[in-house]
Amino acid sequence: MLKLTPEEAAFRDEVRAFFAADYPAHVIAKNAAGQQLDKQDHIDAQRALHARGWLGVGWPRDHGGTGWTPAQRYIFDQELELANAAAIIPMAVIYIGPIIAAFGSDRQKAEWLPAILESRAFWAQGYSEPEAGSDLASLRFSAVRDGDDYILNGTKIWTSGAQWADWIFCLARTSREERKQQGISLICAPLDLPGIRIHPIRLIDGSYELNRVEFDDVRVPVANRIGEEGQAWHYANVLLKTERLSYAHIGAKKRDLARLLAEAAHMPASGGGTMDRDPAFRLAAARVEAKLAAIEASVLRSLRTEISMATAAALKIACTECAQAISELAIDLAGRARLPMLGRDEPDWTAAAPAVPGFGPLAVQSYLFERAQTIYGGSTEIQKTIIWRALAAMAR
Amino acid sequence: MLRDSVRAFLAARGDRSWAALVDRLELGEALRDARQGAIVAEEIGRARAALPFAETAVTQWLLERCGGPGFEAAAVLTMAWAEPGMRYDMADIAMTARRDGDGWRLGGSKSAVGWAPACDRLVVAARTAGTVGERGGLSLFLLDPALAPNLRTHAHRTIDGRPAADLIFEDQFFGADALIGKPDQAIDLIEEARDRATALLAAEAVGLLDSLLAQCIAYTGQRRQFDRPLADFQALQHRMVDMYLECELARSAAWLAVEALDEDAATRAHAVSSAMVNIARGCRFVGQQAIQLHGGMGMTDELPLGHYVKRAMAIEVEWADADWHLARIAG
Numbered sequence: 084m085l086k087l088t089p090e091e092a093a094f095r096d097e098v099r100a101f102f103a104a105d106y107p108a109h110v111i112a113k114n115a116a117g118q119q120l121d122k123q124d125h126i127d128a129q130r131a132l133h134a135r136g137w138l139g140v141g142w143p144r145d146h147g148g149t150g151w152t153p154a155q156r157y158i159f160d161q162e163l164e165l166a167n168a169a170a171i172i173p174m175a176v177i178y179i180g181p182i183i184a185a186f187g188s189d190r191q192k193a194e195w196l197p198a199i200l201e202s203r204a205f206w207a208q209g210y211s212e213p214e215a216g217s218d219l220a221s222l223r224f225s226a227v228r229d230g231d232d233y234i235l236n237g238t239k240i241w242t243s244g245a246q247w248a249d250w251i252f253c254l255a256r257t258s259r260e261e262r263k264q265q266g267i268s269l270i271c272a273p274l275d276l277p278g279i280r281i282h283p284i285r286l287i288d289g290s291y292e293l294n295r296v297e298f299d300d301v302r303v304p305v306a307n308r309i310g311e312e313g314q315a316w317h318y319a320n321v322l323l324k325t326e327r328l329s330y331a332h333i334g335a336k337k338r339d340l341a342r343l344l345a346e347a348a349h350m351p352a353s354g355g356g357t358m359d360r361d362p363a364f365r366l367a368a369a370r371v372e373a374k375l376a377a378i379e380a381s382v383l384r385s386l387r388t389e390i391s392m393a394t395a396a397a398l399k400i401a402c403t404e405c406a407q408a409i410s411e412l413a414i415d416l417a418g419r420a421r422l423p424m425l426g427r428d429e430p431d432w433t434a435a436a437p438a439v440p441g442f443g444p445l446a447v448q449s450y451l452f453e454r455a456q457t458i459y460g461g462s463t464e465i466q467k468t469i470i471w472r473a474l475a476a477m478a479r
Numbered sequence: 480m481l482r483d484s485v486r487a488f489l490a491a492r493g494d495r496s497w498a499a500l501v502d503r504l505e506l507g508e509a510l511r512d513a514r515q516g517a518i519v520a521e522e523i524g525r526a527r528a529a530l531p532f533a534e535t536a537v538t539q540w541l542l543e544r545c546g547g548p549g550f551e552a553a554a555v556l557t558m559a560w561a562e563p564g565m566r567y568d569m570a571d572i573a574m575t576a577r578r579d580g581d582g583w584r585l586g587g588s589k590s591a592v593g594w595a596p597a598c599d600r601l602v603v604a605a606r607t608a609g610t611v612g613e614r615g616g617l618s619l620f621l622l623d624p625a626l627a628p629n630l631r632t633h634a635h636r637t638i639d640g641r642p643a644a645d646l647i648f649e650d651q652f653f654g655a656d657a658l659i660g661k662p663d664q665a666i667d668l669i670e671e672a673r674d675r676a677t678a679l680l681a682a683e684a685v686g687l688l689d690s691l692l693a694q695c696i697a698y699t700g701q702r703r704q705f706d707r708p709l710a711d712f713q714a715l716q717h718r719m720v721d722m723y724l725e726c727e728l729a730r731s732a733a734w735l736a737v738e739a740l741d742e743d744a745a746t747r748a749h750a751v752s753s754a755m756v757n758i759a760r761g762c763r764f765v766g767q768q769a770i771q772l773h774g775g776m777g778m779t780d781e782l783p784l785g786h787y788v789k790r791a792m793a794i795e796v797e798w799a800d801a802d803w804h805l806a807r808i809a810g
Contacts, residue, residue, distance in 0.1 A: 216774050218704035241775045286778050287770075287785035293778075353566040353803055355612050363802045411763075419561050419796050422591040422637040435635045438563045438590040438645035447638055447792070451785075454770045455778050462774065464714060 085383045095158045102166035106131045114167040117445040119427045122247045128169040129202045146184045153386045164334030175199045175206035179252045186310035209239035209253035220263045226255035235301040245294040269315035271307045288451035327395040330402045331382045343413045346442045393473035396466040403456035410453045413446035421447040482518045489526035501553045510536045517682035517737045524686025529641050531555050531594040533679040545660030554599040559589040567799040569669045570614045576605035581655045585648040595644035596634040608663045617665045620657045627651045639790040674751040678736035680794045681758045685733045688726045691769040725761035732757040752804035759801035762791035
C-alpha cells in the first residue's frame with residue numbers, strides 16, 4: 084500500500100526526466116545555490132510546466148488541468164522538490180484556480196484560467212485581516228453593493244506575493260448573519276485599482292515576502308464575485324478538502340535533510356574530523372530521519388484511503404513540525420555559521436562572509452521563515468482544536 | 480543601584496551607544512567584577528541593547544591577566560578566536576603567527592568576529608608553535624585593526640543586528656609589543672575567557688527571556704480572537720507557564736555560572752557548561768514559543784520580539800553550543 088504501482092513508478096520516471104531535461108536550468112541553479120528567485124524566474128518555471136501541460140496540477144482536465152490522481156499529484160510535487168525546481172506559487176494555481184473552475188462564471192473561466200496557465204496573471208490571497216487571524220470567520224473586510232458594483236473597504240494582511248500579483252481574491256463580508264461564517268463572499272479585484280495600497284512587511288528572516296493590502300472605497304463590478312453571494316466559506320472548505328496534502332512537502336524535507344547531511348561532511352567538528360562523524364549530530368539527524376519516514380508513510384496512507392478531518396489536521400501538524408525540526412537541525416549543524424545575516428539577491432551573496440560556509444546564513448534564514456509553517460493555514464493550536472472536536476464526538 | 484541606573488539608561492530615549500553608556504554610568508567595576516557585570520548584562524538583555532559589553536569585559540580581563548596595556552572603559556575591545564576550520568575546541572585554532580625579526584607575521588582567517596568593524600583594539604588567538612589540535616603553542620596578540628593594511632575585513636551584520644566581520648590576515652606584520660602574555664601557553668586563558676564571556680551571556684539571556692515572556696503575556700492579554708483574549712485559553716496559559724519555568728531555570732543557571740568563575744578550572748568548567756546547557760534550551764524553547772504565541776505578528780521585523788529571539792539564537796552558539804557543553808560535562 085505504501086509502494087508505488089508500476090504505472091506510478093513509470094510516471095515518476097517521466098517527471099524526473101522532465102525536470103532533468105526540459106525545465107529551466109537557471110532556476111534550479113539559483114535554488115540550489117540558495118539565491119532568491121525573482122518573478123521572471125517563476126514565469127520561466129511556470130511556462131516550462133505549462134508547455135508540458137503540467138501547471139494546472141489540481142485543475143480538471145477540461146480547463147487545461149492535469150486531471151491527475153492524488154498519487155500522481157504527490158509524485159509530481161515530490162519530484163519537483165527533489166529536483167530543486169521552483170515551488171509553484173500556490174495563490175493562483177493551487178488555491179483560486181480550482182475554485183474558479185468549480186464555481187466561477189463562464190466568463191471568469193474563459194478569462195482568468197488561461198491567464199493563470201499562460202503566466203499572464205499572478206494572484207494574491209486576501210484572507211487574513213489584522214483582527215481576523217485564527218478566528219478567520221470574524222473578518223470585517225466589507226463589500227457593499229452599489230448598483231452593478233461592490234465597494235470594498237478594509238485591510239488584508241500576510242498577503243504573500245502581492246508585490247508581484249495582478250489580482251487578489253478576497254473574503255469579504257456582504258451581509259451580517261447569525262453565524263459569522265455566513266454572509267461572506269469571494270470577490271476579486273485587480274491590484275492596480277485606485278484605492279488599493281500595498282505595504283510590504285519585513286519579516287524576521289529579512290525577506291519582504293508578505294504585505295498588508297489596504298482597500299479604501301475600491302469599486303469592482305459584481306461580475307468579479309465568484310459563485311453565489313454569501314457562499315465563500317463553503318467554497319473555501321471545498322478547497323481545503325482537495326488541498327489537504329499541500330503542506331506535505333515530503334520531497335522538500337528529503338532534499339533539505341540530504342543537503343544538510345552533505346554539508347555535515349564539510350563542517351569541521353570539535354577536536355578534529357567533520358560533523359558527519361559527530362555522534363551527537365548523527366543521532367539528532369537519525370531522529371529526524373525516522374520521523375520523516377513515518378510522516379511519509381502517513382502521507383502515502385492518506386493517498387490510498389479517504390481521510391478524516393482529524394487525520395488531515397494531524398498530518399498538517401506532523402508535516403510542518405517536521406519541516407521545522409529539519410531547519411532546527413540545520414542551525415544546530417551550522418553552529419557559529421548561523422550568525423551572519425546576509426542578503427541573497429546576488430549570485431555571489433556568500434562573498435560578504437568568506438570565512439563562514441554559506442550553508443549557515445541559509446540555514447538560519449530558513450529556520451526563521453519556517454516558523455510560520457505552524458502559524459499559517461490554520462495554526463497548530465487551531466488544528467489541535469479540530470482534532471479534539473473529532474475525538475470528543477467519538478466519545479458521544 | 481547599578482541595576483536601576485542601567486535599566487533607566489537603557490529605557491530612556493536617545494543615545495544608547497556604548498560611549499554614552501560608559502560616559503553616563505560608572506562601568507569600570509562592572510567590567511572587572513562578574514557579579515556586577517551579570518547585572519549589567521541582564522539589563523542589556525532585557526532591553527535587547529546591542530552593546531559590546533561581554534566582548535569588552537572579557538577582553539579587558541584577558542589584557543589584565545596578560546599584563547597588557549590598560550584601556551579606558553569607553554574603548555571597544557573584542558576577541559577573535561573562531562576560524563572556518565574549527566568548531567569550538569580552542570586547540571583547533573590554526574591561524575599562524577610566525578616570528579619575523581623583532582615582530583610577528585599573522586596569517587589565516589577568523590570568522591564572524593563580533594564588533595570587529597567597530598572595535599578600537601582586537602585580541603587575536605594564533606598559533607606560534609605546535610600543530611592544529613595541540614593544546615600547546617597558542618599565543619595572544621593585541622592589535623589595532625586600523626593599522627593593518629594586510630588585514631582584510633569583511634564586515635557584515637549578524638542575526639542579532641550587531642556589526643561583525645570575517646578577518647583575513649594576509650601575512651600582516653605586527654611589532655614585538657603585539658604579543659601579550661606568555662607565548663605558546665595561552666590556551667588556559669582563552670578557555671577561561673570563554674567561560675567568563677559565557678557567564679555574561681547567560682546573564683544577558685535571563686533578561687532576554689524574561690522580556691520575551693512579558694511580551695507574550697501582554698500580547699495574548701490584549702489580542703482577541705473568538706470573542707475573548709487569547710490569554711483566556713488554557714492551552715496558551717500553560718505554554719506561558721512552561722516558558723516561565725525555563726526563565727526560572729535560566730536565572731539560576733546564570734548565578735551558577737557567575738559564582739563559579741573564581742573556582743578551580745574543573746569546577747568552573749562544569750558549572751558554566753551546566754548553566755549553558757540550560758540557557759541554550761531556554762533560549763530555544765522560549766524563542767520558538769514566543770513567535771508561535773504572536774502568530775503572524777511574531778514573524779514581522781516590526782515588533783521587538785523577533786530581535787529578542789534572534790539575539791537568543793546568537794547566544795546559543797556564540798562561544799560554544801549546547802552539544803559542546805554537554806560533551807564537556809560528560810568528560
